[in-house]
Amino acid sequence: MAILADKNTRLLVQGITGREGNFHSQQMLEYGTNIVGGVTPGKGGEWALGKPVFDTVKAAVEATEANATIIYVAAAFAADALFEAIDAEIPLIVCITEGIPILDMMKVYDYLKHSKSRLVGPNCPGLLTPGQAKVGIMPGYIAKPGSVGVVSKSGTLTYEVVYALSQADLGQSTCIGIGGDPVIGTTFVDVLQMFEDDPQTEKIVLIGEIGGRAELDAAEFIQNHMSKPVAGFIAGRSAPEGTTMGHAGAIVEGGAGTADEKIEALRAAGVRIADNPEQIPALLR
Amino acid sequence: MNLHEYQSKVRFGRFGIPVPMGKVATTPQQAYEIAREIGTTVVVKAQVLAGGRGKAGGVKLARTPDEAEQVANQILGMKIKGLTVRKVLIDPAANIGTEIYLGVTNDRAAGRPVMMASSEGGVEIEQVAHDKPNAIIREHIDPFLGLRDYQARNLASGINLPREHWKAFTKIAHNLFTTYMQSDATLAEINPLVITKEGQLIALDGKMSIDDNALFRQTELAEMRDIDAEPKEVIQARAAGLSYVKLDGQIGCMVNGAGLAMTTMDMTKLYGGENIGPANFLDIGGGAQADKVAAALRIILSDPNVRSILFNIFGGITRCDEVARGILQALSEVPSELPMIVRLNGTNAEEGRAIIQNASISNLYYADTLTEAAQKAVAAAKGEL
Numbered sequence: 001m002a003i004l005a006d007k008n009t010r011l012l013v014q015g016i017t018g019r020e021g022n023f024h025s026q027q028m029l030e031y032g033t034n035i036v037g038g039v040t041p042g043k044g045g046e047w048a049l050g051k052p053v054f055d056t057v058k059a060a061v062e063a064t065e066a067n068a069t070i071i072y073v074a075a076a077f078a079a080d081a082l083f084e085a086i087d088a089e090i091p092l093i094v095c096i097t098e099g100i101p102i103l104d105m106m107k108v109y110d111y112l113k114h115s116k117s118r119l120v121g122p123n124c125p126g127l128l129t130p131g132q133a134k135v136g137i138m139p140g141y142i143a144k145p146g147s148v149g150v151v152s153k154s155g156t157l158t159y160e161v162v163y164a165l166s167q168a169d170l171g172q173s174t175c176i177g178i179g180g181d182p183v184i185g186t187t188f189v190d191v192l193q194m195f196e197d198d199p200q201t202e203k204i205v206l207i208g209e210i211g212g213r214a215e216l217d218a219a220e221f222i223q224n225h226m227s228k229p230v231a232g233f234i235a236g237r238s239a240p241e242g243t244t245m246g247h248a249g250a251i252v253e254g255g256a257g258t259a260d261e262k263i264e265a266l267r268a269a270g271v272r273i274a275d276n277p278e279q280i281p282a283l284l285r
Numbered sequence: 286m287n288l289h290e291y292q293s294k295v296r297f298g299r300f301g302i303p304v305p306m307g308k309v310a311t312t313p314q315q316a317y318e319i320a321r322e323i324g325t326t327v328v329v330k331a332q333v334l335a336g337g338r339g340k341a342g343g344v345k346l347a348r349t350p351d352e353a354e355q356v357a358n359q360i361l362g363m364k365i366k367g368l369t370v371r372k373v374l375i376d377p378a379a380n381i382g383t384e385i386y387l388g389v390t391n392d393r394a395a396g397r398p399v400m401m402a403s404s405e406g407g408v409e410i411e412q413v414a415h416d417k418p419n420a421i422i423r424e425h426i427d428p429f430l431g432l433r434d435y436q437a438r439n440l441a442s443g444i445n446l447p448r449e450h451w452k453a454f455t456k457i458a459h460n461l462f463t464t465y466m467q468s469d470a471t472l473a474e475i476n477p478l479v480i481t482k483e484g485q486l487i488a489l490d491g492k493m494s495i496d497d498n499a500l501f502r503q504t505e506l507a508e509m510r511d512i513d514a515e516p517k518e519v520i521q522a523r524a525a526g527l528s529y530v531k532l533d534g535q536i537g538c539m540v541n542g543a544g545l546a547m548t549t550m551d552m553t554k555l556y557g558g559e560n561i562g563p564a565n566f567l568d569i570g571g572g573a574q575a576d577k578v579a580a581a582l583r584i585i586l587s588d589p590n591v592r593s594i595l596f597n598i599f600g601g602i603t604r605c606d607e608v609a610r611g612i613l614q615a616l617s618e619v620p621s622e623l624p625m626i627v628r629l630n631g632t633n634a635e636e637g638r639a640i641i642q643n644a645s646i647s648n649l650y651y652a653d654t655l656t657e658a659a660q661k662a663v664a665a666a667k668g669e670l
Contacts, residue, residue: 027602076501101499102391103469106428109396139601139632154544156599160655163599163631180543182393209544212393235547238532238554238563246528246543246568248498249393254411259551275555277548278656 001200002129002174003149003191004092004120005068009133012060012069012090013038014081016048020096021072024137025049028070031140033133036064057081057088068092070126070135078122079104086115093185094135095121102248105183112185119185123247125155125177138162138175146171148284149195151188152207153180153214153247157235161207161277168281173201180209180247188218196226203229203284206271210236211250211257219265231272231283234259286495289332291374292509293473293491300464302457302475303487307376316357319375320350326378329356334514335366336409343370346378368514379489380482385444386410387458388474389426389465398426398465400458402440406477420444432462453486468506469499518584525580527569534562535666537585537594537623539578541603543568549597552659561666564591574607579615586621593665594625595658605629605637613644624665626650628658 011028015021016038026049029035037052037060044055054060057069069090073081078097085093086108100122112119120127126136130143137155142163148170152158155177162175173195178186188206195201208215215234222230237259239245241252252258263273272283288296294304306323309332310316320327331343338344343365347353353375363370384406392399403421405413413420422443424436437455446454457478465473472494479489500507512520522529528543536553540546550563565585569577585591598608608629616625625648629637641651650670652658664670 023602075498099498101469101502102471102496103428103466103499106391106396106398110428137602142601142631152544154542156540156542156601157544157548159599159601159631160545160548182391183396207544209547214394217394233548235544235551238550239547239566240530240532243530245530245547245566250543250547254414276552276656278654 001198002132003194003198003201004174004176005127005129005133005135007034007132009068009135010034010036010064010066011135012036012057012064012066013072014057014069014085015072016040016051016053017043017046018072022048024072027137027140028134031134033135036066057084057090061088061090066090068094068135071095071097073097075099075101079108082108082119083111086111086117089116091117093117093119094124094126095119096124096126096137098123100181102182105181109183109185120176121179121184123181124179124184125158127174127176129174130172136177138177142166143175144171147173147200147202149173149198149201149204150175150207151191151195151204152177153209153249154207154235157277158207161205161233161280164278164281165205170281170284173198180249182212182249188214189221192218192221192226196228201228203231205280205284206230206232208232208234208262209247209250210239210245210252210259211247213257215262216265219262219269219271222266222271223269229284230270231274231280232266233274233277233280234262234266286497286500286510287334288493288495288506288509289334289372289511290330290491291332291372293493294488296464296468296493297461297475297488297491300467301460302464303485304491305376305379305487305489307374309372309374310357311361311372313354313358313361316373316375317350317354320347320353323375323377327353328376328378329353329360330374330376331360331363331365331370332372332374333365333368333370334511335368338365341365371513379479379487381479382482383480384477385446385480386413386476387461387478388472388476389462390472392425395425398428398462400424400426400432400436400440400462402444404444406479410474410476426462432459449484450480450486457486457488468493469496469503470494471496518587521580522567522584525577527567527577527581527584529584530566531588532563532565533590534564535590535592536561536662537564537588537591538597539567539569539581539585539594540597541569541599545597545599549595549655549659552655553595553662556659557663557666561663564588575611575614578611579618582615582619582621586619586623591623593662594623595662596625596627597655597658598629600629600631600633600637604633605631606633606640609637609640613640616646616649622648624648624650624670626652626658626661626665628652628655
């Protein structure tokens with residue numbers, strides 16, 4: 001099992017001929033991900049990394065029967081790439097692109113609600129189901145198959161935790177980065193529900209940060225709907241109020257969205273919270 | 286990016302929101318000229334990107350041009366929350382009857398814009414939300430449909446606005462929403478929106494924040510950035526493609542990734558206790574090539590409070606041996622006597638460690654774990670390493 005991506009994933013790459021898209025497509029292929037084609041407007045008919053390139057997502061889906069797409073398109077054009085993927089009714093869309101204007105994302109978010117697609121991201125490292133498929137930019141070798149589900153807003157912090165889990169012989173079912181932007185397609189609650197329903201996943205690690213209230217919603221969900229144990233870490237306890245800390249969404253505003261309030265809510269819901277991410281493997285024992 | 290009041294009000298005016306016919310002065314003489322042109326009692330307002338200008342003495346009435354000159358002379362050059370006042374706005378004083386609030390922002394949980402109105406104008410909306418949450422009326426707006434007339438009426442009736450003002454209010458609400466959308470704003474707020482004793486609605490004060498990610502298509506707004514309001518390190522960091530926030534601790538942090546950078550800060554605070562903590566947030570992004578590390582190092586070293594530096598890099602796609610070589614090259618370009626602690630994890634961490642240790646630089650230390658690195662950085666900042 002695992003969630004969202006596995007060996008049945010047939011992946012398209014939007015932006016496969018760009019620098020980032022091409023590099024990471026190579027990495028995904030090396031991991032064993034089944035990339036079935038790519039999309040770059042104006043380059044239809046060419047080949048990239050041995051895969052056919054199409055001008056449009058629609059043509060690519062018709063030819064390849066892709067069931068997932070990953071977007072490496074530059075921020076200014078990312079919204080259009082997202083709308084194109086949604087209109088092609090691709091079930092899973094993963095958007096790596098950082099820096100998409102929030103107005104664009106609010107329109108995409110609205111459009112998604114009336115669609116057949118699920119979006120992961122944007123501004124995220126994507127997802128990795130160890131031994132099956134890597135849809136994103138996570139370094140594949142840090143993970144190993146197992147029963148811990150990992151969900152996070154972060155990139156390198158997630159890699160740290162996944163690496164520490166693997167070192168402690170705690171393999172993962174799926175590792176998923178939901179992204180650090182204010183408006184994202186898939187939330188903590190969505191992923192927690194999927195992990196709760198996934199027979200392979202036995203324990204869960206949640207990595208949050210300051211800003212917004214997604215972790216508070218997660219705490220409420222865990223309290224009311226989850227049977228599996230959850231451990232976690234919240235970054236940004238030492239961050240000042242009113243300043244964005246790298247991620248567009250990581251900001252404490254009007255006293256709301258602090259790490260302490262999230263930690264308190266998660267603890268009250270029974271989540272074991274680490275002071276230090278290096279403690280997480282021990283908290284799962 | 287935040288706009289000044291005068292910039293926000295020019296923008297409001299362009300989209301059809303009634304604003305006072307004021308002008309900006311950078312000298313007391315200009316303030317005199319503007320006040321004379323206006324010909325009535327004026328209000329002289331400090332233009333700084335900080336709240337609480339009134340309390341700090343940055344907003345004053347002047348009945349005559351001479352008084353405007355004097356008041357401007359007091360306010361120009363004044364410091365408000367550490368920011369020097371370089372401009373004042375001279376507005377005709379309004380005959381204020383009632384003050385209300387009207388603003389539009391992004392509701393990240395709903396993934397939609399939300400327009401808010403309150404009868405408690407002239408007070409910060411966060412304060413109203415805290416003291417009288419029921420006084421704020423909210424309408425979520427479909428980003429494709431835009432604000433509907435009935436939603437503006439919901440707001441007007443929700444704050445008990447007298448019916449004779451609904452038409453004017455609705456027009457302002459529409460124009461404010463258009464301003465917000467057309468500017469890629471994350472906040473567009475009129476506070477207060479005044480009903481004058483003559484029965485006119487006018488935006489007496491305005492505030493706008495623009496989405497930094499949209500500045501590529503808001504070139505006119507991008508040029509309005511007030512670089513005087515930003516520390517020079519922030520400007521340097523932006524030019525180098527680094528994300529940097531100055532803090533008031535002693536441990537300079539250089540990390541790849543925003544989440545890990547925050548975590549590294551948290552660790553220095555966790556082990557540093559009351560008096561020792563992070564000097565900055567700094568995300569060098571992917572790669573950690575020598576030129577970026579050198580640029581980041583220069584910025585960290587320009588902070589006189591820094592007593593030790595902590596490098597925390599997780600090599601994913603990037604290899605730690607490359608990162609280690611990048612750090613050594615950067616150190617040769619930007620020499621410093623400060624103790625530096627390097628912690629590398631992930632791809633080729635062992636090779637990276639060997640490179641750092643074999644360099645035999647006396648002020649360069651290696652740590653295996655984040656915990657050890659943070660503890661060493663704290664000890665170094667205390668002079669105990």
